[in-house]
Each structure stands twice: as structure tokens, then as C-alpha cells.
Amino acid sequence: MRRTLTGLIAVLIAAVVAVVATDLDEKLNLDLGAVVSEAAGAVLGEGEVTADDGVTPDGSVDVARVTTQLDGLTVKGKAPQTGYDRDEFDHWTDPDGNGCDARNDALARDLVDETVDENGCTVLTGTLATEPYTGETDRAFERGSDDLAVSLDAEHLVALQNAWISGAHAWDEDRREEFANDPANLLMVDPSENRAKGAANAAEWLPPNNAFRCRYVATQIHIKAAYDLAVTQPEKDAMIRVLDGC
Template identity: 65%
Template structure:
């Protein structure tokens, strides 16, 4: 009998220690003080299960959000770069803008042309032309202009001072000499209107770039170069476009600097 009593006391002590260490005991004790019957009532069983689930939590504290691997996209870009065909530039013979379909087609059939879709995607506080079903963007603010690094850049349709360009990250001319001339018309049109390959930028930077590849031109804003090169690689992989050896070397150099 005495041994059984000691065994029972030891077991209860062990349970108390575990409950105290895990943080269950204070909540359990408060329940007892409030008259909760943990043994027989449904309320008591629900509270006990809740105590178990919340053991060790600090009141008011939020669980830390899982962190993504640093530079994961850039690491993926490096791997994808190794899959791209490396060869010299093809001749630009036959290239015209029309080879990539009508400018700013409505390829997704949402009633808005691609340029307005990208404006609506990238701007905040937009206003729209009345009667266009919120399609034609009249004004707005670009929170971050990636090529120069400006913030809160104003846009006003038709304004010489407050304009923005929908820029092809892989330029159409570069795509043509990288393999797009072998694509059919529908695929080239999709390429020219693919949101993955479009971003709103400063017009001067767009014109300065022209059809140049990464070996010949990079954004003035060095903080954006890793994302810029990574996006170029993603686009070229999607449409089976090639890179030149100097272009690949330049992309690799940029990716080497990415955090």
C-alpha cells in the first residue's frame, strides 16, 4: 500500500513538473480557480486541449514568419542560365515591330490592351478614363522606378514630363536575333505582351537601352541589376532564346554579386 502511495505521489509530481515546464500548469491552475471541471465537463476538456495547444506561447506574441532562403531567385537564375543555348547573334534581317504582332494587343481578352494592364499592375492611386470600364489609365504613381531607382514617380497620360514606358526586359530586337525569328507569329505576339517581360520604367532609360543585351547595357540603378538579369534569364528560358558568350559572362558577373 505504502509503495503504491509513493508511486502515485511520484507520478503526480512528474506530471506537475512537466506541466510547469511546458507552461500548461498556470493555465490549468487558473481553470481550477474558476471552478472548471476538467475531468467530466466538455468545457473542461476543451479548455485542457486548448491549454495543450497553447503551451509555451507568450500572450500577445506572434509566431515568426518563415524566412525564405536568401537569394533563392538568383540562385535559380544561375541554374537556369546554365541551361540556355550559347551562340553568336543571328542577323537582324527581317526584323520589324510588326513581327511581334500589333503593339499592345489584348492577348488575355480582358478588354484592356497590355500597356494599360501593366500600368494598372505597377501603379498605385490610379485614375481611369470614364467609360472604359477602369481600363485606360489616366494618372497614377509608380512607387519604385527600377532602372533609375526613383520613388513615387508620377504618371500622367499624354504628359511629356510625367510619362512612363512599358519596357520589354528582353528587348524585341534582342529576342529576334536570339531565336525569336524561329518562333511563330502567335508566340512572338505572346512574348511581346507577356507581363513577365514587361515593367514600367523611365522613358529615357528605355531609350538608352534600346535592343542591347546584358553585356551591352545594365540599369543605372545597381540595386536592381540582380532582379533585372534574373528576369531576363527567366524570359529567355521561357521562350527558348539564346545568349551570347559575353552576355552570359555579364549575367554571371551580376549574379555573383547578388545577396
């Protein structure tokens, strides 16, 4: 119930913001139902991850928009990994204040037909319609004795270690916590592919599922732009190659 009420409130707020932000001539022809539907899709993870990531509701990529974001990123070599520790990023907190941690929020967003325990937060079972990294459909999730590792991982699209060597080493702890729990940077994925990627950037690893590569790179670019993180030249070159095929 807590998650449902929070989601409903978010939908209504998003709808109002969309109406206010629309030009007057567009308001006169506005289909309020369509606005609410689009807002609901964003809350449930069925459309744009965020308003500025260059990914359209149907999953395609606005290449010109994303390329402009990419061109705005600082290009430089990787900073030293000195001092990196995953615990430097306080992850699985509750950034939106809905009473549920960010990992369970990501599960609830990405799964369908999910069940939760009596606290209304902990996701017990569900189905991932399409696992993004492999393309596998109808991937079942069931919380096991070792938590998520048996079926799905909460993946940071821009890995925490990659963020560290791209600029996060200079952040304060609040900024690192924000990054580690940002839903725009979280995705439920196959654990083996998550391990294969590790802290790699786009020049070092891309999802085996070719159909997801455009969205993967576009979202990475958006996250790096939002957090003022750098890319290496090989990383940027790899991103351009992916976008050229989108």
C-alpha cells in the first residue's frame, strides 16, 4: 500500500508539472489522460528513465540529443583507483523517502506481477519481461537465501568504481550516496553479465544483447552528464560507434 500511494502521488505530481510546462497553444489541445499515462509509465519504469536521457517512451534513442550530451562531457584519462572502496558509496538507502530502499524500488519498477512481504517493500517474487543485457524474456525472480545473487542483480549502469575514477573520488559522502541510489542509474540484470561487466566502461564492455546497446550507452551518457563525470577518449569513441548504429 505504501508503494502504491507513493507511486500514485508521483504520477499526479508529474501530470501537473507536465501541464504547467506545456506551451499555451499545446495546452489547448492537451489530452490530460495521455499526460497521466506517460507520467505513470515513468514512475513504473515503462518509458523514459528520466526526462533528459534521450530515450523515448518506445525505447529508441534521440541520437542528436544524446550526441550533444556526449560532446559536452569532459574527456580525460582515468583517475587513480587509490582510495576506492564500494562502501564509499552508501547504497541501498531510501532517497525518495517512501520507506523502501532503492534496490527494492528498482525491483518493483522493473518487474511485473511482483509480490512483496508484509512490510510492503521487500520484493519476494516477480518476472522481468526482458532481461536487458541478454535479451532473455520472462526471467523469473525469486528472493533466495543469498538475497538477489541467485537471479537478478541491481546493476549500476555507470559502475561505482567507474564513477570513482571518472570524478567521484572528489565528491563528498552525500553526493556519492545520491549517485549510488539514483534510480536512473539502476537496472535489474543477469548476475553473470553484471560480473562480466564489472567496472568496465563502454570501450571495455557492452551488453551481449545488441538491441539494448543504444539505450545502454544513451543512459550512461545521461548519467555522466548529470553528475559531471568524465569519459576517456576510447570510451567516447565506443559510444559514438554505438550511436552511429542507432
